[in-house]
Amino acid sequence: LWLREQGHPVDGFELSELAITQFFDENNLSAERSEVGPYQCHRHEDLRIYQGDFFAAPELGQRYRLVYDRAALIALPGAMRRQYAALMSRLVEAGGQVLLVTLEYQPEQQLQPPFSVGEMEVRTLFERDFGVEVLGRGAELDHPR
Template identity: 40%
Template sequence: MQEDWLKRWQEGRIGFHRDTVHPLLERYWPELQVAQGTKVLVPLCGKTLDMRWLKEHQHPVLGIEMSEQAIEQFVAEGNGDVARYRQAGFGVLRQGSIELWCGDFFHFHVEQAAEIGAFYDRAALIALPEATRQRYAFHLAQLIPPGGKGLLISLTRQDEGGPPFHVEADEVQRLFSPNFTVAHFQDGERGPDGFRESCWALQRRGPGDS
């Protein structure tokens, strides 16, 4: 899967990338009531403009992306000086209040996540095959502190292709409900490509939460 992902960026096969901010982020992020200044984790972030939207709404952002090419394109298309350094085995680029960690999401551990208080997933869960999605949900739960909130966008499709992969509502519940409260915001209209997105609010459970 990693090789295919990197090859997509190398060949410019990035039809999943949006040239505008995702409307579900604009519509529903305010409803989470995440405090300004809360750092937001964006797994498998690509070069999404959604990170700039979060920054403009007073959230420091930590994106994790395997493709160095995606990260370089993101900072090249932005404004401001870029700092480069290495930390915990990752190459890190920082531009303003956005830091991008180049490497495997599953190698990012809680020690590096100390400042993270929220997350946004538009393209991580649905980029992973079924066998890896359980591991992703568990690892995400280790990185988000009790009470931490997140916005998740899942996708269903009429064929069996992917990525992005088909993820039903009951799978979202099954994957995340052991560690998060899960609330459904909206199902979108099915597009001409056969894709339909769904939007979810998640909040990390703490000790004793039912």
């Protein structure tokens, strides 16, 4: 919502209908629903959340100048992370930027998300098509689960 409050139209992608419903309810926003391509689109003014498989996003025909990924990459297993990075290269305009939040920890046989995705993996995935810059680091003592 912060980006929207700054005057930017916002498109989001979410697989879970429950998460979308909770988002609109928690923020006291009404949502119109419609089918858009392969998605169920939940819209409030210039905020759209597309419910469905993010990997179908090219079917919308949109390109983005700015992308904020809070938890998508770290939810994906390794092979899908490569597909995700390739998809981002297709969806982001030339000169566009991606703000990516990741977690890095000792995986300890972590079989479920959030997965550890460190700086070197981010560089391997994205450096071919994007400049990679670490904006900050934080430490937590507890396991992310």
